[in-house]
Amino acid sequence: MDIADLTPAERRVWEAFPLGEGVDFREGADDDPAAGASWGPERTVRAEVLRALLLGGPVRDDGIAGLKLWGARITGRLDLKYGTVEHSIRLRSCHFEGAPDLYGARIVALVLNDSVLPGLTAGNLRSEGVVRITCCRIRGPVRLAGAKISSGFFANGARLGSPDETPEEPVLQLNHAEVSTDVWAVGLTVHGQVRMNGATVGGQVNIENAVLSAPGGTALHAETLVVGTDLNARGIHARGRVNLSGARIPRHLSLTRSRLSNPDELALRISSCVIGELWLQEAARIEGTVNFRRAQVDLLHVPPEVWPEHVRIDGLSYRVLAPHRSAEQRLPLLERETEGYLPYSYEQLTAAYRTLGDDAAARTVQLAKLRRHRRTLPRYARLWGYVQDAAVGYGFRPMRAGGWLLLLLCTGTLAFALHHPPALKPSEAPGFNPLFYTLDLLLPIIDFGQESAFAPHGWYQWLSYLLIATGWVLATTIAAGITRSLNRQ
Incomplete structure (x- = not known):
């Protein structure tokens, strides 16, 4: 340019x-x-x-x-x-x-x-x-x-x-x-x-x-x-x-x-x-x-x-x-x-x-x-889920099981205090204690000699079956919770 x-x-x-x-x-x-x-x-x-x-x-x-x-x-x-x-x-x-x-x-x-x-x-x-x-x-x-x-x-x-x-x-x-x-x-x-x-x-x-x-x-x-x-x-x-x-x-x-x-x-x-x-x-x-x-x-x-x-x-x-x-x-x-x-x-x-x-x-x-x-499960499965949740929080709330155990203990003690189950061998049976009898039913690894000495009848027998079954589940849940806690520590 x-x-x-x-x-x-x-x-x-x-x-x-x-x-x-x-x-x-x-x-x-x-x-x-x-x-x-x-x-x-x-x-x-x-x-x-x-x-x-x-x-x-x-x-x-x-x-x-x-x-x-x-x-x-x-x-x-x-x-x-x-x-x-x-x-x-x-x-x-x-x-x-x-x-x-x-x-x-x-x-x-x-x-x-x-x-x-x-x-x-x-x-x-x-x-x-x-x-x-x-x-x-x-x-x-x-x-x-x-x-x-x-x-x-x-x-x-x-x-x-x-x-x-x-x-x-x-x-x-x-x-x-x-x-x-x-x-x-x-x-x-x-x-x-x-x-x-x-x-x-x-x-x-x-x-x-x-x-x-x-x-x-x-x-x-x-x-x-x-x-x-x-x-x-x-x-x-x-x-x-x-x-x-x-x-x-x-x-x-x-x-x-x-x-x-x-x-x-x-x-x-x-x-x-x-x-x-x-x-x-x-x-x-x-x-x-x-x-x-x-x-x-x-x-x-x-x-x-x-x-x-x-x-x-x-x-x-x-x-x-x-x-x-x-x-x-x-x-x-x-x-x-x-x-x-x-x-x-x-x-x-x-x-x-x-x-x-x-x-x-x-x-x-x-x-x-x-x-x-x-919520994604069928109705029958949801019902069982509600039971597990209320009882032990699906295992993540083990101490809730302790509350249920205490409630069942009080219920069994009161029921058997009002109606003593008959002794299997009256001459050999110890004195009946409704509290320790209920503990015998609830706790699977404890034996106070009460459960083997007395046999309830009627609906009291069904109550004893319920206490035995729920005791196993709840006691196992508590033991598992305590084990997890000790492992974390």
């Missing part, structure tokens, strides 16, 4: 490029690039001039060439498709009339901080350095699918999409992208879908305090996302589905103080994920269904009040459950499983309580499991 064809503003940029010097067209600190369409020729630069500089502009031996521009109105479309740019691109606080096209380009670095753009196409981009759209306002889609960024991707405070439009494609596309270090997007606002499925991030993904709005749709689509360390989504507000199915997050997935809302639909899906620690501390109650099927979590930190009305937790495994709450507070969650009774969920909760050393809570969960199972 002939320098004689350049405007004064463009000439400033052309002359600064070989030295890597910046050109600042801003008129003040409060200069808003959203009003850039009204900027005059004194701060207007054609996209074709920038293209000519980046692909074959002048260079000097005593300088490091680079494009550094502030507060410019860039007309036309910056087309670097499949181009190789050996200089950094820094276009801050600029107003773009057309969406830059860097599809398949190879660049050193791309910085568009605080700029206003109609969109950005950079699929399959290869960047040796950072890609920054910090605090940008981009109305159309940001396409970075398949990009390979050797450093980090930054979108802090960026506002993508428009609340007045329903986008036809994801607003932020990072699917199958490879980012060597971090994805940093604190305070990001997106009206539409963020797509990161199949992406690989060497460090962490930080979307703290982000607002993702796709009501009735998918706000965050990150299936099979692979993260090197953490996914920090503290304080996130998602209207729409958050889908992390199959993700691999070795350290923390933090949804602390988050608000997830997709009423009557799936709000959070982490099925088949492998996660070090999952935190939902201080989060609002989730509006919608959650799907944790087959997820593997080492530490699951979810207060009971965060869970929604409907959950899918078949196959969810965790080693530690926090914060520590009573079994009575945790059990209602298992009743909300959409698939009905799932024995594994009760076994998993039991194991978590045993890991914490709370054996009483573990027994409460096992008792609840048997009661829930009882």
Whole structure:
């Protein structure tokens, strides 16, 4: 391009490029690039001039060439498709009339901080350095699918999409992208879908305090996302589905103080994920269904009040459950499983309580499991279940058997005190004692010589049979309970 064809503003940029010097067209600190369409020729630069500089502009031996521009109105479309740019691109606080096209380009670095753009196409981009759209306002889609960024991707405070439009494609596309270090997007606002499925991030993904709005749709689509360390989504507000199915997050997935809302639909899906620690501390109650099927979590930190009305937790495994709450507070969650009774969920909760050393809570969960199972049985089997539950709590309430023994002891003592059974051999029989006679009937391993000396008749004989049978069952239950207690100690 002939320098004689350049405007004064463009000439400033052309002359600064070989030295890597910046050109600042801003008129003040409060200069808003959203009003850039009204900027005059004194701060207007054609996209074709920038293209000519980046692909074959002048260079000097005593300088490091680079494009550094502030507060410019860039007309036309910056087309670097499949181009190789050996200089950094820094276009801050600029107003773009057309969406830059860097599809398949190879660049050193791309910085568009605080700029206003109609969109950005950079699929399959290869960047040796950072890609920054910090605090940008981009109305159309940001396409970075398949990009390979050797450093980090930054979108802090960026506002993508428009609340007045329903986008036809994801607003932020990072699917199958490879980012060597971090994805940093604190305070990001997106009206539409963020797509990161199949992406690989060497460090962490930080979307703290982000607002993702796709009501009735998918706000965050990150299936099979692979993260090197953490996914920090503290304080996130998602209207729409958050889908992390199959993700691999070795350290923390933090949804602390988050608000997830997709009423009557799936709000959070982490099925088949492998996660070090999952935190939902201080989060609002989730509006919608959650799907944790087959997820593997080492530490699951979810207060009971965060869970929604409907959950899918078949196959969810965790080693530690926090914060520590009573079994009575945790059990209602298992009743909300959409698939009905799932024995594994009760076994998993039991194991978590045993890991914490709370054996009483573990027994409460096992008792609840048997009661829930009882509802699935035929009527005759349920009746026997009610008897076992009332008598000894299915064996998990052995001391309840002691109460029944005491009641039966009092009943037998009173009955036989009112009606002494006749002696089998009156000349050899000891004096009759209704208390010890009843104990002889109830306790199978104790013999006071009363049972073998007296033989009741009529309904008293049937009472003695009842005392013998129930005594065996209840005494065995107490012995088993004491044995389990000693083994735990």
